[in-house]
Amino acid sequence: MVQLTSVGVITGVVFTSVAVLLHYSKGTEWKPAEDISQEVLERRAKSVPETDFPEPMNRSIGGGGAVGAVGAGEGGAELEEGEEEDAGFDPAAIPEDEIEVYDIEFAKEGTTIEVANNETLLDAGEDEGWDLPYACREGSCLSCAGHIADGDAHDYIRHANNDTLSDEEMDNGYCLTCTACPTDSFTLETSESP
Numbered sequence: 001m002v003q004l005t006s007v008g009v010i011t012g013v014v015f016t017s018v019a020v021l022l023h024y025s026k027g028t029e030w031k032p033a034e035d036i037s038q039e040v041l042e043r044r045a046k047s048v049p050e051t052d053f054p055e056p057m058n059r060s061i062g063g064g065g066a067v068g069a070v071g072a073g074e075g076g077a078e079l080e081e082g083e084e085e086d087a088g089f090d091p092a093a094i095p096e097d098e099i100e101v102y103d104i105e106f107a108k109e110g111t112t113i114e115v116a117n118n119e120t121l122l123d124a125g126e127d128e129g130w131d132l133p134y135a136c137r138e139g140s141c142l143s144c145a146g147h148i149a150d151g152d153a154h155d156y157i158r159h160a161n162n163d164t165l166s167d168e169e170m171d172n173g174y175c176l177t178c179t180a181c182p183t184d185s186f187t188l189e190t191s192e193s194p
């Protein structure tokens with residue numbers, strides 16, 4: 001019994017000494033690595049080209065998306081160019097010394113008449129007594145649509161307003177007779193819509 005107790009005491013002392021030594025030792029002096037996440041972010045930010053967008057979004061993924069959106073917007077601006085041209089056109093504002101008259105052949109009516117560049121095709125046709133189709137008379141529907149047999153409508157008429165026809169439809173010769181004034185002579189087929 002006495003022997004067993006001595007072994008126990010010695011073992012206890014050894015373990016205690018080891019614990020005390022470990023407690024006061026300096027360890028491996030290992031330190032956690034520095035946080036480099038900010039540095040990495042900054043390096044990545046520098047690799048993205050500058051844009052015109054204000055900080056802080058111009059270098060983020062969101063900024064890139066915005067650049068794409070602007071690209072699309074530029075395409076839209078091109079479309080609006082033609083529309084703006086027509087939107088600013090007021091036939092009534094044409095000075096008297098700039099009024100010109102063109103020969104318009106109304107194919108289905110079988111007659112060629114003179115139409116001034118400040119007069120709509122619909123008005124000119126009605127002045128002849130023809131019962132031409134229309135509804136809104138302001139370029140917002142398709143009721144009065146006609147087809148220019150000679151080609152691209154942009155080359156022959158100007159719309160005072162066009163909320164309906166696309167650029168492509170005009171390229172194919174379609175126009176809205178209620179707001180279209182001639183800029184050249186041509187053959188018109190009334191009651192024709194795209």
Ligand code: FES
Nearest residue numbers: 135137141144178
């Ligand atoms: S009548 Fe509606 S667009 Fe001409």
